[in-house]
Amino acid sequence: MTQKTPAQLRADAEKALQGPGQRRIRLLAELESIDAELRPLIVAAREVELPIRRITELTAVAPNTVRAWIQQPE
Secondary structure, eight states, rough: OOOOOOHHHHHHHHHHHHHHHHHHEHHHHHHHHHHHHHHHHHHHHHHHTTOOOHHHHOOOHHHHHHHHHSSSSH
């Protein structure tokens, strides 16, 4: 059995990262799009006094993110 060179090991590592890495990149882009849709809805929900806790339950947006979006609406 021959051992792989460090260059071959690095190439294998890169190849292993490509698939999951590309999926993560696509999901992050989708998440950004969803956040852009959610942000004004969350601001509006707070304007009618929907509790932050309930917003976080419905959206999985962190409480600190909700507070930041309310303080700095788009």
